[in-house]
Amino acid sequence: MQADRYDIAIVGGGLVGASLALALADTPLRLVLIEAAAPPASAPSWDERCIALNDASHQIFGRYGVWDALAPQTATITATHISERGRFGVTRFSAAEAGLAALGHNTPLRALGAELMRRVQAQSNLRFLCPARLQTLQLGEQTVELRLDSGEALRARLVVAADGAGSAVRQLLGYAAERRDYQQTALVTAVRTQRDPAGVAYERFTPEGPFALLPKPRLADDREPGYPCSLIWTLPSERAEAMQALREAEFLRAAEDCFGERLGRFLSLGRRLPHPLQRSLAEQLTAPRVVFCGNAAQSLHPVAAQGFNLGLRDVAALAERLQACALAGGDPGEAAGLAAYAAARAADRQRTAEFTDRLVRLFSNRIPLLSGLRHLGLLALDLTPPLKESVLRQNLGHRGLTA
Numbered sequence: 001m002q003a004d005r006y007d008i009a010i011v012g013g014g015l016v017g018a019s020l021a022l023a024l025a026d027t028p029l030r031l032v033l034i035e036a037a038a039p040p041a042s043a044p045s046w047d048e049r050c051i052a053l054n055d056a057s058h059q060i061f062g063r064y065g066v067w068d069a070l071a072p073q074t075a076t077i078t079a080t081h082i083s084e085r086g087r088f089g090v091t092r093f094s095a096a097e098a099g100l101a102a103l104g105h106n107t108p109l110r111a112l113g114a115e116l117m118r119r120v121q122a123q124s125n126l127r128f129l130c131p132a133r134l135q136t137l138q139l140g141e142q143t144v145e146l147r148l149d150s151g152e153a154l155r156a157r158l159v160v161a162a163d164g165a166g167s168a169v170r171q172l173l174g175y176a177a178e179r180r181d182y183q184q185t186a187l188v189t190a191v192r193t194q195r196d197p198a199g200v201a202y203e204r205f206t207p208e209g210p211f212a213l214l215p216k217p218r219l220a221d222d223r224e225p226g227y228p229c230s231l232i233w234t235l236p237s238e239r240a241e242a243m244q245a246l247r248e249a250e251f252l253r254a255a256e257d258c259f260g261e262r263l264g265r266f267l268s269l270g271r272r273l274p275h276p277l278q279r280s281l282a283e284q285l286t287a288p289r290v291v292f293c294g295n296a297a298q299s300l301h302p303v304a305a306q307g308f309n310l311g312l313r314d315v316a317a318l319a320e321r322l323q324a325c326a327l328a329g330g331d332p333g334e335a336a337g338l339a340a341y342a343a344a345r346a347a348d349r350q351r352t353a354e355f356t357d358r359l360v361r362l363f364s365n366r367i368p369l370l371s372g373l374r375h376l377g378l379l380a381l382d383l384t385p386p387l388k389e390s391v392l393r394q395n396l397g398h399r400g401l402t403a
């Protein structure tokens with residue numbers, strides 16, 4: 001059977017793969033996007049979660065024409081409030097001090113996923129294969145041959161692996177990833193609070209793990225009492241299992257007890273979804289005619305809400321190179337271009353992975369001396385303007401945009 005030929009095959013139509021497809025919409029490149037999960041659920045990662053998009057992601061989605069449709073479905077974050085349970089003193093970041101209207105936007109994953117899919121399905125230079133699962137991969141001089149579970153064979157000059165932390169592409173090529181099991185699980189749910197968070201995202205560090213509460217968008221027809229917020233509560237995995245089994249009222253009481261009284265009572269609770277947490281860093285960002293993007297390149301702990309924001313900066317950098325290559329009539333899978341991409345992404349990737357991992361280690365540690373040091377760390381962060389600005393720039397994603 002003659003294999004169908006493409007310039008680029010994107011394996012994985014999650015947030016990263018779909019964003020890359022969209023970024024390449026106005027190019028002469030022939031694309032195929034291969035996603036294993038069947039619609040209408042589409043990518044399995046598009047669950048009940050909200051995702052905090054930082055300012056750099058807001059800018060990138062603005063360039064791709066996605067933001068206008070998305071904005072009404074997001075909750076604007078104008079300030080963050082970071083504290084440690086059992087300690088006085090907090091660190092605050094505000095959009096005003098950064099000279100911005102917002103620090104970020106808490107966005108329902110389903111809304112973002114639906115908007116990306118709507119656009120991708122209408123894209124004229126793209127064939128969308130879904131459900132379709134990549135099964136084998138053969139690297140050649142000029143093209144890569146991909147075989148799908150349907151038996152169909154495709155050829156592409158470049159394969160973009162956007163197939164998540166357990167990347168099938170990486171496994172088929174026999175490439176390694178460094179993995180760290182944090183032995184923690186993030187319980188993701190929604191609560192309604194008695195008082196309005198008024199645009200403030202709260203992160204509260206506890207000896208068991210961070211507890212994050214972020215405002216959710218309030219829909220026009222929402223008549224329920226209280227203010228909707230998303231809650232991400234990271235706990236040692238065994239504790240998370242026990243917390244998941246609690247009755248709703250008990251869980252709400254435990255959450256109130258952990259968070260304190262800033263937003264009054266917690267009035268109601270959504271579905272609790274467990275996400276076991278691991279870090280995974282691919283040892284290589286490229287292989288011959290292959291590039292790894294998003295979680296397939298690096299999957300991070302959600303403590304600092306950096307994972308997708310970093311993945312979207314991968315997308316923006318890769319799309320820029322592929323657009324330039326297409327304009328010049330070049331080969332998108334050419335080794336020198338891939339090496340230049342990997343070199344350009346190395347610093348942002350390393351900085352963001354280390355920043356996230358340091359936060360996890362520092363704030364998940366119960367050693368009393370460390371507890372004192374991290375408390376001093378929070379105070380120093382609040383009182384030392386250059387340090388605070390550096391953390392703010394990392395959170396906004398601006399450093400990665402200019403890397």
Ligand SMILES: Cc1cc2nc3c(=O)[nH]c(=O)nc-3n(C[C@H](O)[C@H](O)[C@H](O)COP(=O)(O)OP(=O)(O)OC[C@H]3O[C@@H](n4cnc5c(N)ncnc54)[C@H](O)[C@@H]3O)c2cc1C
Nearest residue numbers: 012014015016036043045052134163164294295307308309
């Ligand atoms: C609790 C939690 C909270 C988070 N909060 C934030 C946040 O606030 N901000 C932030 O920036 N990040 C956040 N993240 C991280 C973010 O969710 C991920 O970085 C992002 O979803 C990764 O997207 P991806 O497309 O790279 O990978 P995935 O979402 O894993 O998508 C991979 C896709 O590839 C498909 N696939 C896999 N194998 C194959 C195959 N063989 N053939 C075809 N298709 C295949 C899968 O079906 C899937 O759809 C959070 C993560 C967690 C766990």
